[in-house]
Amino acid sequence: MKIRKTIKYLLGILIMSLTLWGCTGLRKLGDDEHLFSGSKIEFDSVQFVTEPGPTRSELKGLVKPNPNIKFLWMRPFLSIHNMVKEPEKEKGFKYWLKYKLGKPPVKLADLNLSQINDAMVNRLENRGHFHAFSNYEIINRRKTASVNFLETPQKPYIIRSISFPEENTGLARQVFGLRDETLIKTDKTYKLSDFEKERNRINKVLKNRGYFYFSSNYLAFDADTTVGNRQIDAQLIIKPDIPPDARNAFRLGEIEVFDDYSLQDYNPDTAAIDNYLYLSVNHNYKPKTILDAIFLEKDSLYSREMHYSTLSHLMGLGIYKYANARFIKADSGSNILDVGILLTPYKKMSLGAEVSAQLKTNNYFGPGVKLSFKNRNTFRGAEMFSVNLGGRFETQFSGDNVGETNFEITLDGTLSIPRFVPFKFGEKTVRKYVPATNITMGGGLFYRVQLYELHSFYTSLGYHWRSSEKISQVFKPFDVSFTNLANSSKEFDDYLNKNPTIKKSFDEQFILGSSYRFTYSNLYKRKNRTNFFYSGSLDVAGNITSLFTTAIQGYPPTSENQHQILGVPYSQYVRLRNEIRFFINRNTRSNFGFRVIVANGIPYGNSSILPYIKQFYVGGTNSVRAFRARTVGPGSYNPPDSLSNIYVDQSGDIKLETSLEYRFTIVDFFKAALFVDVGNIWLASEDEQRPGGKFNWNTFYKEFAVGTGLGFRLDFSVVVVRFDFAYPLRKPYLPEGERWFFNSGESSGDWRKNEMMLNVAIGYPF
Structure with missing residues (x-):
């Protein structure tokens, strides 16, 4: 039987090979x-190469x-290029198919091997391997050829x-004073890139000192290689023929700020405010708001850092x-720079509309x-x-509950203030990034037809700021939300009554x-060899409220003897979430x-379970993609068939999840990925209605x-459309x-046929 099956597969492969031979x-x-067909880079004396990997990649x-x-x-x-006939015009679908999706043949004759060979010698010398050699050999194989260097x-x-x-001039003294921080280290291999970095370092410092x-x-290095024993004495020099202005440090003179600049018919009023000339036509902005974002000051030395921080803060x-x-x-004779800051505003008010469609792994689809x-x-x-007003409708198009519908309506408003309110600290502190105070209020209605209806309200006061390009932080000292199970069907009520723990999470x-x-x-x-991302969040609820109610009631709350606010039990919990992403970039x-x-x-x-909206889930387009959204866990719990007609998210108190992807470009915007997802959720406490759901150190890994x-991903830069085919x-x-x-007894054919899960989503999973 196995022999016949093997012969069948081999015949299939042979037929496919013959079909695709073209x-x-x-x-x-x-x-x-x-x-x-490609090239190889080999070294005949690799022991001399201090960085074999990067050197080979650079030459390649x-x-x-x-x-x-x-x-x-x-x-x-x-x-594809060969199959499509030559288009009559350099546009249209036929041209796109032949020259954009299809690619013309790259022939050996298209390579200038002599020029490439010389460039390789140049790159080796840039890494200190002076008097290097490079040769190549062409390997012909019928209609293809490769090159070995x-x-x-x-x-x-x-x-x-x-x-x-060591000259005793202003510029030379400045440069000499930077010698202790030099990037050129003695007893290290010569690398041209180190000298380029050193020039850029010195230029950056001088730019912040008025130059x-x-x-x-305007900087150059003399390298003396005649000292013997393959050593170099390097000397930094300032080129003698640089412009006179490049040798002088400049201070700032008059600073004019145009707060509503326009190229057409611009006749602003002018006012002198705190050593600035403030010019405006419409006077729409408070001058203090704009001037607090400007870090250039009259009579100070020019600073590139202050210059760029000002523009970044204003934007x-x-x-x-x-x-x-x-x-x-x-x-012409002074070392003074007058400054004009030209600001072109957006329209004050704008309206927008977005239309979207969503396809979920639980077979729900809707606009x-x-x-x-x-x-x-x-x-x-x-x-x-x-202010945002949103609406969403979805229906199940296949599965056990075809035709079941959900809809959601949300309304929220946010006031974002570009400073810390009501605090005054840091108003004129030099910042490249603008801090913000966000006051938010909103509500929503979610209706799962024939099951339940949720009403929600939320409001918060939050502070958002960036410490650097890499670090951002958000602190919400006041974060309130209330979600109410407004209506529910008898069927759903029966389910909650049989599952008191889940009922409490809704209540x-x-x-x-x-x-x-x-x-x-x-x-x-993007050009880094590796990239790293970390996000950590901490939510704490009910503690201050508990102190307040305990003072009134005279005893602390418990989950059996709860305290209430406005007749409703409040939640008390601590919630911590950590996410790490790490990328290794093999090439572009x-x-x-x-x-x-x-x-x-x-x-x-006051609580024995996390609120429903604060629990964790696994499964779906951005989670373990081989399982429907929010259907995994908790633990080894398997919902009974009697619940198949009630779609309830499986949720838990603990979440462990990991994903590994190998992403690669097929052609231009058409990309692909191979992936593996692993994860589950667990309960912190035993739930008799969900056996196997509690976290146990001895069994969780099973x-x-x-x-x-x-x-497959269509990456158009501004939007990514993703199609992930996953199997459990x-x-x-x-x-x-x-x-x-x-080990399940299911044949591989049935497994591929019955278990495949298609995930359609916008954006990458992480």
């Missing part, structure tokens, strides 16, 4: 033409153009000493479309709409007031608390992504849900010994 893309090559990057993309034996995009790097040169200019017209190009106010600073010499209003300058101090959703979130991210540095076309989520919520005092799959490898609710799919 996909090699070689049939249109001429008799003397060879398709370039010189081999251009890149070969046609190959998948197994096929070159699908070259084949053999590099002969000599023993690298070492920095013996570094000296700075407005200075440039890193961060959210009221300006453009912010520019113009520096002009006051007169959504959001209407928004913004006032960017509510009280003339750059305060932004926004006790009056939250009076505070929260804090810390985020570190360098994901914006592929990377590995890794995510871990560890979260825990602990109810105490209760993870595991899924894997292949995803391990189901935690099955009996032990049967949880892995290969």
